[in-house]
Amino acid sequence: MDGCSRPGIGGRGQLLTFHKTALLRKEVHVSFLPDGLKVLWSEKILLPERLWHNIIMAKEMDVLHGSLTDKIIAFTIPLALSSILQQLFNSADIAVVGRFESSAAMAAVGSNAALINLIIGLFTGLAVGVNVVVATCIGKGEQGKIPDAVHTSITLAVISGFLLLALGQLIAPAVLVLVGTPKDVLPLAELYLRIYFLGMPFFMVYNFGSAVLRARGDSTRPFYILIVSGILNILLNLLLVIVFHLGVAGVAIATDISNGLSAAAVLLLLGREPEPYRFRWSRMRLTKEHLRRIFAIGAPAGLQGVVFSLSNVVIQSGINSFGSACVAGNSAAQNFEYMAYFVVNGFAQTAITFTSQNFAAGRVERCRRIYRITELLSLICTAIVSAVFLIFRYPLIGIFTTDPEVIRYAMVRMYVVTSLELMTSSYEISGGCLRGMGHSLIPAIETILGCCAFRIFWVSAVFPTHHTLQILMAVYPVTWVLTASMVLPTFFLIRRSEFARFRTG
Numbered sequence: 001m002d003g004c005s006r007p008g009i010g011g012r013g014q015l016l017t018f019h020k021t022a023l024l025r026k027e028v029h030v031s032f033l034p035d036g037l038k039v040l041w042s043e044k045i046l047l048p049e050r051l052w053h054n055i056i057m058a059k060e061m062d063v064l065h066g067s068l069t070d071k072i073i074a075f076t077i078p079l080a081l082s083s084i085l086q087q088l089f090n091s092a093d094i095a096v097v098g099r100f101e102s103s104a105a106m107a108a109v110g111s112n113a114a115l116i117n118l119i120i121g122l123f124t125g126l127a128v129g130v131n132v133v134v135a136t137c138i139g140k141g142e143q144g145k146i147p148d149a150v151h152t153s154i155t156l157a158v159i160s161g162f163l164l165l166a167l168g169q170l171i172a173p174a175v176l177v178l179v180g181t182p183k184d185v186l187p188l189a190e191l192y193l194r195i196y197f198l199g200m201p202f203f204m205v206y207n208f209g210s211a212v213l214r215a216r217g218d219s220t221r222p223f224y225i226l227i228v229s230g231i232l233n234i235l236l237n238l239l240l241v242i243v244f245h246l247g248v249a250g251v252a253i254a255t256d257i258s259n260g261l262s263a264a265a266v267l268l269l270l271g272r273e274p275e276p277y278r279f280r281w282s283r284m285r286l287t288k289e290h291l292r293r294i295f296a297i298g299a300p301a302g303l304q305g306v307v308f309s310l311s312n313v314v315i316q317s318g319i320n321s322f323g324s325a326c327v328a329g330n331s332a333a334q335n336f337e338y339m340a341y342f343v344v345n346g347f348a349q350t351a352i353t354f355t356s357q358n359f360a361a362g363r364v365e366r367c368r369r370i371y372r373i374t375e376l377l378s379l380i381c382t383a384i385v386s387a388v389f390l391i392f393r394y395p396l397i398g399i400f401t402t403d404p405e406v407i408r409y410a411m412v413r414m415y416v417v418t419s420l421e422l423m424t425s426s427y428e429i430s431g432g433c434l435r436g437m438g439h440s441l442i443p444a445i446e447t448i449l450g451c452c453a454f455r456i457f458w459v460s461a462v463f464p465t466h467h468t469l470q471i472l473m474a475v476y477p478v479t480w481v482l483t484a485s486m487v488l489p490t491f492f493l494i495r496r497s498e499f500a501r502f503r504t505g
Contacts, residue, residue, distance in 0.1 A: 061217030063354045064139070064361055069373050072350055076377070078223030079214065080346025084339050085226040088233075091335040093251035096237040098328070098400045101247050106401065107324045108188035108248050110331020111181055111316065116196065117309040119168060123160040123204060125302020127211040129294035130156075131349070132356045132435060134215035136293075139360030146276040148287040150212055154270070155284045156294065157208035161201030168197025179313050180320045182327065192248040199256030202263040209266035209279075214353055216277060225265040233258035297435060300444035307448045311455035318459050318472045322409070326469065329409025332400040336389040336414065340421040343385050347378035347425070348432035355436025364499040367433070371495075375429045382422040389418055409469065416473035423477060426484035430491035439494055443487055450483030 061071055098106035130153040137145045172193045181189050210222035233254050240250030270279035319330050351374045358366045389396060397410045427450075431443035458475040 063217055063357050064363065064366075068354075068366070068369055069377075072347075072354065072370070072373055072377065075214075075217065075219050075353070076346045076350045076374075079219040079349055080343050082210070082219070082223045082226050083342035083345060085223075085230045087335060087338045087342065088230055092230075092234045092237050093255065094331055094335070095400050096241050097248055097251055098332070100241050103328045103401065103403055103406060104184050104324060105188055105248050106406075107182070107327040107331060108185045109192055109251060110334070111185060111189055111320070111327050112176075112193050112196070113331070113334060115172065115175055115179070115193070115309075115313060115316075117305070117312065119172065119197075120164055120200070120203070121305030121309045122299070122302035123164060124207055125300075125305045126156065126160065126294055126298035127207045128301040128352065128435060128440075129296070129298025130208050130211040131215045131352055132297045132438070132440075133290055133293045134212055135353050135356035135436075136360045136438075138216060139357035143276050145290070147278075147283065148285075149290045150270070150277060150279060151283045151285060152287045152290040153208050153212055153294070154205065154267075154279060155286050156291065157204040158201060158284075160208075161204035164200035164204065165197055168200065169194060172197065175313075179317045182320060182324045185324055185327065188248045192252045195249055195252035196255060199259045202256070202259035205263040206259065206266050209263070209270055212270065212277065213266070214349070215356075217353070219350075221269055222266065225262050225269075228265070229258040229262045232261060297438065297440045300440040301435065304444040304447050304452075307452040311452040314456050314459050315472065315475065318463055319469075321467075322469060325403065325405040326409045328401060328403070329397075329406040329411075330413050332397050332406065333410040333413035333418065335400075336393075336396060337418045337421060340382055340386045340389065340418055341424060343382045344378050344421070344424050344428050347374045347381075348428040350374055351429055351432035352436045355433045359437045359498075362502055364502050367437075367495075367499075371429065371433050374432075375425060378425040378429055379422050382425060386418055386421050390414060412469045413473055416470060417476045420477045420480070423480040423484070426480070427487040430487050434487075434491055434494060437494070437498055442490055442494070446486040446490060447483055450486055451479045454479050454482055 061075060063071060063075075093109045094106055097109055130149075134146065134149050134153070137143075137149055173190045176186060176189050176193070206222075206225075210225075213219070213222055236254035236257060237251050240246045240254055244250060246253070267279060270277065273279070319326055351370060354370045354374075355367055358370065393411065393414050394407070397407050397414075401407065401410075427443075427447065431447065434440070434443045455475050458478070459472070462475075463472050
């Protein structure tokens with residue numbers, strides 16, 4: 001095909017040919033499209049040059065005016081890929097030790113994922129508060145408040161990072177024992193965890209700093225930072241494990257160095273931003289007004305993350321009961337499950353930023369469209385990603401291990417969990433929109449009840465009487481449906497109430 005014409009989507013399977021000029025001018029009748037696809041068409045999703053510019057060129061995106069779908073996609077792509085790259089740090093750790101060390105070393109690194117998320121969950125949730133606070137200042141046109149919001153965010157990141165460093169050293173080893181980490185894995189798991197947490201200040205500074213950039217519509221440059229640090233991480237993994245034979249210590253050191261590079265780069269970017277976004281070391285301080293708002297929005301999200309991770313730690317204890325081969329297999333499969341989820345989370349984070357600015361500016365109809373578009377795109381994109389992982393499941397798991405027993409356990413998790421990951425869109429997108437409107441506590445409570453409390457019940461009441469990995473993994477889709485049945489009605493009720501306030505005001 002020469003690019004002058006291309007097949008389009010036709011009703012009932014027929015192909016329509018669109019002339020390129022008509023496509024660019026939107027001179028095509030689209031009455032045959034379903035309502036959801038009409039939304040995407042009306043937002044100029046098929047204008048590639050617009051999308052390319054928003055992804056590659058724009059440092060600051062105007063989310064208050066103009067079309068939405070191309071901007072949502074452009075904002076979400078680097079955001080989702082950034083999360084995937086962060087996960088690839090752990091994936092690279094697991095793959096290198098799995099192929100060049102042993103299954104025990106692979107299990108030691110992989111078994112720490114739920115525990116790490118548990119310990120850092122509260123603090124990373126605060127980054128959501130940073131995003132909303134800065135974006136709300138932008139939406140309301142409160143330029144004078146932005147400098148204090150930026151410096152409060154970075155100061156809080158530094159303090160949080162050092163608190164996590166100390167916490168990881170003090171309690172992590174005891175928790176590893178508490179969750180029943182296999183004895184042949186325990187010494188290596190503790191060593192990895194101690195070294196990993198030395199890099200927590202870097203991790204927090206990057207996450208809070210990138211939240212500031214995202215609030216003003218820039219998700220691209222944080223992604224570029226992670227590309228560079230991700231490549232460095234993989235190279236250091238290979239060097240420290242294969243050449244210097246440092247094993248799990250080597251992969252933890254590589255992750256810390258990569259996180260340090262990410263933190264330095266995001267601070268360098270913020271230091272070169274125009275006012276009022278510019279970061280200066282001399283202005284670091286905590287401002288009571290912004291700190292209160294960050295905690296009001298971020299603490300419930302963080303608490304949700306902590307309890308969520310706690311439930312996953314409980315599930316991990318069930319996985320541990322099957323032995324180190326099952327731990328290793330689940331560690332490998334989780335990487336792809338997380339990557340599919342990061343697509344959902346990318347659209348949810350986009351919904352937070354876009355809704356925050358537009359809701360603060362009183363653009364309620366635009367908020368409605370943000371929800372529809374992010375929900376639809378999240379479902380479509382996550383389904384595609386999950387399908388690709390399932391189709392290529394054997395060569396993908398083969399990256400991590402060649403052990404048949406480990407592979408068998410990995411397949412169980414991929415069949416039950418990864419295949420249904422798109423279901424999380426139902427509550428993640430609506431919850432993101434609620435947080436963008438300033439309602440963080442209610443979706444947090446409902447998610448804690450639906451996803452977390454029921455998982456603990458399942459592992460303690462159902463799993464012991466049906467001790468199979470399939471039954472253990474089934475808790476994920478069951479709790480996704482339960483959570484969605486609570487969050488979705490709440491979202492529509494609160495949205496109706498908030499939008500009515502704008503009309504009466």
